[in-house]
Amino acid sequence: MSVEIHVGDIEKQISDQIEKAVSASVxxxxxxxxxxxxxxxxxxxxxxxxxxxxxxLKPLSDSYKAQRRGDIAFYTDANGNKRVFRPDRPPKxxxxxxxxxxxxxxxxxxLSSIKGTIKNSSIFINVSGRRNDGSGLSNEEVKxxxxxxxxxxxxxxxxxxxxxxxxxxxxxxxxx
Amino acid sequence: MAKWQRVRVNIPKIYTPKERVAIANDIVQxxxxxxxxxNDVNGESFPGYSEEYKKSRDFGIAGKDSDVNLTLSGxxxxxxxxxxxxxxxxxxxxxxxxxxxGKVEGNRxxxxxxxxxxxxxxxxxxxxxxxxxxxxxxxxxxxxEQKESTKQKAIDIVTSLRISSEVIDVS
Numbered sequence: 001m002s003v004e005i006h007v008g009d010i011e012k013q014i015s016d017q018i019e020k021a022v023s024a025s026v027x028x029x030x031x032x033x034x035x036x037x038x039x040x041x042x043x044x045x046x047x048x049x050x051x052x053x054x055x056x057l058k059p060l061s062d063s064y065k066a067q068r069r070g071d072i073a074f075y076t077d078a079n080g081n082k083r084v085f086r087p088d089r090p091p092k093x094x095x096x097x098x099x100x101x102x103x104x105x106x107x108x109x110x111l112s113s114i115k116g117t118i119k120n121s122s123i124f125i126n127v128s129g130r131r132n133d134g135s136g137l138s139n140e141e142v143k144x145x146x147x148x149x150x151x152x153x154x155x156x157x158x159x160x161x162x163x164x165x166x167x168x169x170x171x172x173x174x175x176x
Numbered sequence: 177m178a179k180w181q182r183v184r185v186n187i188p189k190i191y192t193p194k195e196r197v198a199i200a201n202d203i204v205q206x207x208x209x210x211x212x213x214x215n216d217v218n219g220e221s222f223p224g225y226s227e228e229y230k231k232s233r234d235f236g237i238a239g240k241d242s243d244v245n246l247t248l249s250g251x252x253x254x255x256x257x258x259x260x261x262x263x264x265x266x267x268x269x270x271x272x273x274x275x276x277x278g279k280v281e282g283n284r285x286x287x288x289x290x291x292x293x294x295x296x297x298x299x300x301x302x303x304x305x306x307x308x309x310x311x312x313x314x315x316x317x318x319x320x321e322q323k324e325s326t327k328q329k330a331i332d333i334v335t336s337l338r339i340s341s342e343v344i345d346v347s
Contacts, residue, residue: 022339041249043237053275054251096237159254159276161344166205168340173332 003034003125003156017176023121025171031116031123033167037160038125038153039114043096045103048155057102057151067091068099068106104146104153107131113139114154125154178278182259182269183302189264190317198330200258200266201337202311203303207268208253210307211300212245219307222246222298223286246300252279256301269301 047057066072070090077083093099094108105111113127127139143154156164187199214222222244229235230242238248246253255276259267270277282288286296303311315329316322 018335018339021336022343026343037250040238041251044234044249046249046251054249096233098233101233156344157251159249159251161341162257163250163254164344165337165340166201168343169201169333169336172336172340176332176336 003038003154004122018172021172021175024175025168026118026121026123028116028118030164030168030171031118031125033116034123034156034164035114035116035125037163038156039111041157041160042104042111042153045101046157047151047153048157049152052156052158052161054157054159057104057153058149060100060102065100068093102151104151107133109133110139110142110146127154178281180270180272181277181280181284181301182267182272185266185268185303185308186264187266187308187312188317191263191315192327192330193261194334195315195326195330196261196266197258197337198333199311199315200261200268201333202314203266203268203308204256204258206307206311207256207300207303211253212247214244216297216299217302218304222300223296244298246283246298252276252283253300 041054042057045057046054049055060068063072067074068091070087072084073087073091074082074084090099092107094105096108097103097105109129109131110127113129114125115128116123116125118124127143130136130138131142147154185200185203187196191199210219211222216222225235225240225242225244234248240248255270255274256268257270259269259271261267270280280301283298284301286293286298288296315326317326
């Protein structure tokens with residue numbers, strides 16, 4: 001799932017003048033602003049519930065917090081069994097998180113990859129690129145895993161929609 | 177349970193429904209901008225942030241500095257909206273029963289989850305008579321030309337708001 005904003009979906013009973021103003025207003029700057037809003041809110045530890053309200057992201061499990069503190073780590077043995085060991089040093093966490101903070105941030109790569117793009121007068125917000133942490137995963141795969149764990153973040157809250165609506169309204173009026 | 181946070185703003189009864197929506201939108205945007213610049217309803221500076229809050233990680237993540245702007249994720253200010261309107265009256269604030277009312281009340285009465293404290297109040301909801309007058313000057317209705325201009329201005333604002341809302345709401 002990604003955030004998509006389509007100009008083509010609006011009603012067609014609007015004047016050509018307004019339609020042109022709308023198209024001119026839905027641009028890369030609005031896409032960048034939208035991406036930044038989602039990134040900032042997620043870093044602060046908030047996701048979006050099914051009703052579009054801002055909610056605290058689900059807390060991290062005790063086991064995962066221990067991994068982030070460097071108390072434990074896992075490896076898979078030759079027989080495919082998961083084994084626990086105590087690592088020499090803790091994993092390097094982004095400065096924008098802590099071992100106990102649930103904000104979809106470990107190294108910060110995935111949230112940093114959130115970008116807004118414009119295609120056919122529509123804005124698409126998504127993550128992209130591959131990770132350089134040796135996992136071989138893409139940021140998209142990590143995002144899907146995080147959301148499957150119940151941490152919905154790549155959506156807009158009702159407050160964010162109001163914020164963007166007012167911003168877009170001002171831009172349409174200035175382009176009229 | 178927090179009280180429902182809203183304020184009634186009285187305006188002249190001469191305004192049409194569309195004009196009331198346009199005026200309310202101006203009031204909400206003015207209130208948000210005024211709060212972000214650190215001033216309350218009466219134009220006085222908000223009390224400063226606590227040292228503990230300033231040292232928090234979230235404070236840094238949000239890119240905040242010592243200037244009080246009531247903005248962390250931005251949810252509290254951005255949820256503010258026109259709730260309803262009728263001739264001569266606008267009701268501005270938050271959805272009844274919504275969780276955000278607690279945070280808004282905490283700021284307005286300075287309780288922040290504890291006891292109300294007038295010294296910590298940051299009352300950002302509403303508009304002073306003087307600021308309202310400034311906004312209403314943009315919607316004159318004295319002459320026929322002014323009435324027509326105000327009518328068209330309101331139509332442009334309401335249409336742009338409706339289209340923007342439709343565009344953004346598909347996400």
